[in-house]
Amino acid sequence: MYKYAPFLKFKQNEIQAVFSIYPDIQGFTLPLFDIPKEKKQDTELDILNRLSKGEKQLAAHSRKIPNLKFFIDNFDIDDSVLLGGTQQYRYILGKLETYNIIPIVAFDRAPDHNVAAIEYCKRKCSRLGIRLQTEDFQSFNLLKLKLAQILSEATEAGVTTTYLIFDCRMIESHEDVDDLKASIEKFYNQCSQQFSINHYIVAGSVIPANITKLMKTKTTMMVERLEDKLWRKLTAIPALSGINYGDYGVVSPEFSEADLPVELMPKFMAPKVFYTTKGEFYAERGGQFQGHAKGYGQYFDIADNIVSKPYFRGAGHSDGDKYIHTRSHLSARRPKKGGSPGSWIKATLSAHITFVVRKR
Numbered sequence: 001m002y003k004y005a006p007f008l009k010f011k012q013n014e015i016q017a018v019f020s021i022y023p024d025i026q027g028f029t030l031p032l033f034d035i036p037k038e039k040k041q042d043t044e045l046d047i048l049n050r051l052s053k054g055e056k057q058l059a060a061h062s063r064k065i066p067n068l069k070f071f072i073d074n075f076d077i078d079d080s081v082l083l084g085g086t087q088q089y090r091y092i093l094g095k096l097e098t099y100n101i102i103p104i105v106a107f108d109r110a111p112d113h114n115v116a117a118i119e120y121c122k123r124k125c126s127r128l129g130i131r132l133q134t135e136d137f138q139s140f141n142l143l144k145l146k147l148a149q150i151l152s153e154a155t156e157a158g159v160t161t162t163y164l165i166f167d168c169r170m171i172e173s174h175e176d177v178d179d180l181k182a183s184i185e186k187f188y189n190q191c192s193q194q195f196s197i198n199h200y201i202v203a204g205s206v207i208p209a210n211i212t213k214l215m216k217t218k219t220t221m222m223v224e225r226l227e228d229k230l231w232r233k234l235t236a237i238p239a240l241s242g243i244n245y246g247d248y249g250v251v252s253p254e255f256s257e258a259d260l261p262v263e264l265m266p267k268f269m270a271p272k273v274f275y276t277t278k279g280e281f282y283a284e285r286g287g288q289f290q291g292h293a294k295g296y297g298q299y300f301d302i303a304d305n306i307v308s309k310p311y312f313r314g315a316g317h318s319d320g321d322k323y324i325h326t327r328s329h330l331s332a333r334r335p336k337k338g339g340s341p342g343s344w345i346k347a348t349l350s351a352h353i354t355f356v357v358r359k360r
Contacts, residue, residue, distance in 0.1 A: 132166055276348075282306065
């Protein structure tokens with residue numbers, strides 16, 4: 001039985017992070033992968049390339065967790081763009097059908113999206129995710145007929161397990177937490193009385209797409225994990241104690257690839273790292289790679305700072321904690337390079353997933 005649903009981008013380092021988790025927690029995660037946005041306006045070729053890169057990562061690593069089930073969605077990209085002349089989500093499901101994927105239906109997509117998901121369930125899968133945005137769960141009565149229709153079609157297609165996802169995306173304040181709690185509690189109470197849904201998941205994040213909204217360069221801070229606070233408030237209500245936890249890991253829900261040439265990225269980018277602890281992130285942001293004397297070597301200092309904290313869990317806790325330890329002064333032999341933004345996302349996400357599962 002899963003304990004945690006990490007919401008991730010269908011990218012190399014995030015896929016590898018999932019397959020790097022240790023066997024004792026592998027059965028307790030149910031990831032959701034979103035095909036990531038690459039540009040302000042993705043072309044068909046952009047989407048096909050990103051999908052192909054993600055599938056290659058699955059092919060290379062899936063043997064490590066051969067029975068892993070995961071949701072797949074195209075929330076981040078313009079779903080009016082056809083792929084190979086085929087409706088986008090239908091193409092994505094077909095491309096990944098050799099894996100244990102769970103389709104997602106939603107109420108803000110191209111007309112054929114939900115049709116493709118239901119038809120896929122009829123052919124291949126008895127599980128279905130229903131993804132709601134904040135505006136969807138503001139009023140159960142407004143969504144009731146659409147939800148009834150989807151659940152009826154799912155039953156006819158042979159679906160036996162349903163997951164209703166409250167996707168809160170960005171949670172920016174304690175006021176947001178209280179508002180979301182009230183909306184979800186009311187929606188859940190009405191929904192559970194009228195429909196039989198097997199699992200409920202609530203997910204969100206405090207990490208903005210533009211990190212400058214959270215912290216300046218060359219600073220550290222503790223960031224309250226408001227998504228965790230929301231989940232704890234909900235599960236403190238006896239009727240809602242079975243809601244499962246989800247979050248966006250250490251990457252913003254609104255992440256997209258920078259519209260910068262690769263050669264210019266060091267001039268504008270700086271290292272940023274989130275290390276998860278109870279109810280908070282330790283967050284550190286360095287100076288711009290190109291303008292800092294240590295450049296990418298700043299990651300050695302970040303590793304030193306993390307391992308010095310009382311909440312660092314040690315090299316044996318996860319593959320990610322091992323990565324951090326190896327780059328710190330505690331290591332018998334540090335590597336020559338401190339790492340890259342991608343390798344640190346993989347490491348800190350692995351550490352995050354492990355921590356969350358073991359604390360549930």
